Amino acid sequence: MTDPAVKNPAEQAAEIALAKVYECIDGRKSFLLEAGAGAGKTETLVRAIRYVIQKQGNTLLREHQRIACITYTNVASDEIKSRTDRHEAILSSTIHAFCWSLIKDFQPWLRGKLGLIEGWPERLEEAGGIGSKRVEYEHGYPKAGQNLISLGHNDVLKLTVVFLENRKFRDIFAARYPIVFIDEYQDTNKEFVDALKLRFLDSGDGPLIGLFGDAWQKIYREGCGSVEHPRLTIIGQKSNFRSVKEIVVVLNKMRPELPQDVVNPDAAGSVSVYHTNEWPGERRTEPQWKGDLPSDIAHEYLEKLKLQLTLHNWSFAPDKTKVLMLTHNVLAAEQGYSNLADVFEYNDAFIRKEDPQIAYFSGVLEPVCVAYKAKRFGEMIDAMGSSTPAILTHTDKLGWAQDMDALLELRETGSIGAVLDHLIRTKRPRLADIVEHNQQQLNIPEQDLPVDRQPAIERLRKLRDIPYEEVIALTRFIDGHTVFSTKHGVKGAEFENVVVVFGRGWNLYNFNQMFELFGTDIHPNKLDFYERNRNLFYVACSRPKKRLALFFTQHLSPPAIKVLTDWFGADNMHGLVE
Numbered sequence: 001m002t003d004p005a006v007k008n009p010a011e012q013a014a015e016i017a018l019a020k021v022y023e024c025i026d027g028r029k030s031f032l033l034e035a036g037a038g039a040g041k042t043e044t045l046v047r048a049i050r051y052v053i054q055k056q057g058n059t060l061l062r063e064h065q066r067i068a069c070i071t072y073t074n075v076a077s078d079e080i081k082s083r084t085d086r087h088e089a090i091l092s093s094t095i096h097a098f099c100w101s102l103i104k105d106f107q108p109w110l111r112g113k114l115g116l117i118e119g120w121p122e123r124l125e126e127a128g129g130i131g132s133k134r135v136e137y138e139h140g141y142p143k144a145g146q147n148l149i150s151l152g153h154n155d156v157l158k159l160t161v162v163f164l165e166n167r168k169f170r171d172i173f174a175a176r177y178p179i180v181f182i183d184e185y186q187d188t189n190k191e192f193v194d195a196l197k198l199r200f201l202d203s204g205d206g207p208l209i210g211l212f213g214d215a216w217q218k219i220y221r222e223g224c225g226s227v228e229h230p231r232l233t234i235i236g237q238k239s240n241f242r243s244v245k246e247i248v249v250v251l252n253k254m255r256p257e258l259p260q261d262v263v264n265p266d267a268a269g270s271v272s273v274y275h276t277n278e279w280p281g282e283r284r285t286e287p288q289w290k291g292d293l294p295s296d297i298a299h300e301y302l303e304k305l306k307l308q309l310t311l312h313n314w315s316f317a318p319d320k321t322k323v324l325m326l327t328h329n330v331l332a333a334e335q336g337y338s339n340l341a342d343v344f345e346y347n348d349a350f351i352r353k354e355d356p357q358i359a360y361f362s363g364v365l366e367p368v369c370v371a372y373k374a375k376r377f378g379e380m381i382d383a384m385g386s387s388t389p390a391i392l393t394h395t396d397k398l399g400w401a402q403d404m405d406a407l408l409e410l411r412e413t414g415s416i417g418a419v420l421d422h423l424i425r426t427k428r429p430r431l432a433d434i435v436e437h438n439q440q441q442l443n444i445p446e447q448d449l450p451v452d453r454q455p456a457i458e459r460l461r462k463l464r465d466i467p468y469e470e471v472i473a474l475t476r477f478i479d480g481h482t483v484f485s486t487k488h489g490v491k492g493a494e495f496e497n498v499v500v501v502f503g504r505g506w507n508l509y510n511f512n513q514m515f516e517l518f519g520t521d522i523h524p525n526k527l528d529f530y531e532r533n534r535n536l537f538y539v540a541c542s543r544p545k546k547r548l549a550l551f552f553t554q555h556l557s558p559p560a561i562k563v564l565t566d567w568f569g570a571d572n573m574h575g576l577v578e
Helices: 009-026 041-062 074-083 095-103 107-116 120-126 153-163 167-176 190-201 245-254 295-310 331-335 338-343 356-373 377-387 394-413 416-426 433-441 451-464 469-478 511-517 524-541 558-568
Strands: 031-035 067-071 090-094 134-140 148-152 179-183 208-213 233-237 270-275 321-326 484-486 495-502 544-552 573-575
Touching: 009 031, 009 041, 009 208, 009 233, 031 041, 041 067, 041 074, 041 179, 041 208, 067 074, 067 095, 074 090, 090 095, 095 134, 095 153, 107 120, 107 134, 107 153, 134 153, 148 153, 153 190, 167 190, 190 208, 245 270, 245 524, 245 544, 245 558, 270 558, 295 495, 295 544, 321 524, 338 451, 338 469, 356 377, 356 394, 356 416, 356 433, 356 469, 394 416, 394 469, 416 433, 416 451, 433 451, 495 524, 511 524, 511 558, 558 573
Parallel strands: 031 208, 031 233, 067 090, 067 179, 134 148, 179 208, 270 544, 270 573, 321 484, 321 495, 495 544
Antiparallel strands: none
């Protein structure tokens, strides 16, 4: 019988890293905790915060100071608050909320510095200057009105970087927050991180800075990635609490400089690689699809693979297995939004809701409709946010019911354009300002539109003709209610079993080339490409707890096959045939 007092290998490795974090805190030395996938980084972060509270909590409160914990998402922020009992000495928030809390009270400074930020001189001129207008940050859309200035998300970060140039502001910052912990440091805004290095680490003044994350898990373009500074103590957390030994062995071969120990070396699992090199047909030749299977053939192969894995005791229930599609070759057709995908040149525009129309549909309208249909009216009002109109009389209620019932029918039978027209007419719920503004621009003759605006307007016209039911399918996919996911649904998630589908179609990714570069002297011009592909591959391979299968729809070269064989083992390499 296992002695519960004896820590398993993963726990031992995590305790070693945690002890080094404590040493840095006690010595007021800034540090960077590099914690690979499944290492238990969040637990280490929480224990570090608790350690500070235990030793300094009362002093911090007495001095009106707090520990700042900057997170990547509101969900992560709420988790930190919950796991530290919402202690008053902690400020846990996203980077945007944190930066706004720092600068919001300096209204004269904000008005004086806003003109330095790109895009604002023109906005302010159109609004008749800034004068004494109040600067606010709420919805994240930049706008200059008659009495109010609304900042965009990026504006808050850029202004904070500008403010950090001022010594008085830095003193105020450090006085309020003598300790700053940043979660998922690799995804943090680069300009902000560079400012912390320049204004605090370079001089040795300012707060103790603790960075928690993993440079190999940077998969978003806007993050800073790896961070280096001579005043940062590097701590490697060499544990893996997620995956079985078979999977971790592969991860360690990929990343020998940060080897991980597992919880139970005897736990059963499997890894396997499936390629389609033996398919005899003609592969795609378009630049971003070169070497990939035709869509219908890729779909057939995926179905065969799923059947084959089912015979080996895989379950494809959504709560058991995730199919991560690192290509859009098959995904959009599988999920029922192929027309929607065809409208956008870049997948990020709709998968990450960067397009304001998709952001409104998926983030506001669909939650409103789903809540109304389920008669959860409180959730419906919450989903509408600050744009909720007053519902005061019985007539108001009848009007809402009539318009919402019509909207539900249009969702299932009408086009996106029909839904938008209905919302413009009824204002139930209200459209986001930017979405309504975009629809109004459709009435402007093409010759009167700025040249750089014409492609966006053409995209809006195409979007209107697509059945709205594709928006419903896309939203279900984005929210994780299907067995499928993309690279953007990968981050921070874990599943019992994972199938990863690798192919072409993403402008920035070519995994065959990444394998060919592995272990070579990579030219600086290729380094960004290599790291982007390597990171996504590593993140995808590190999601499963028990079983991992890779499926390549693109042709793999002999050097690429060799790298995969070295990592996964010859017995785990399989060529799929028709």
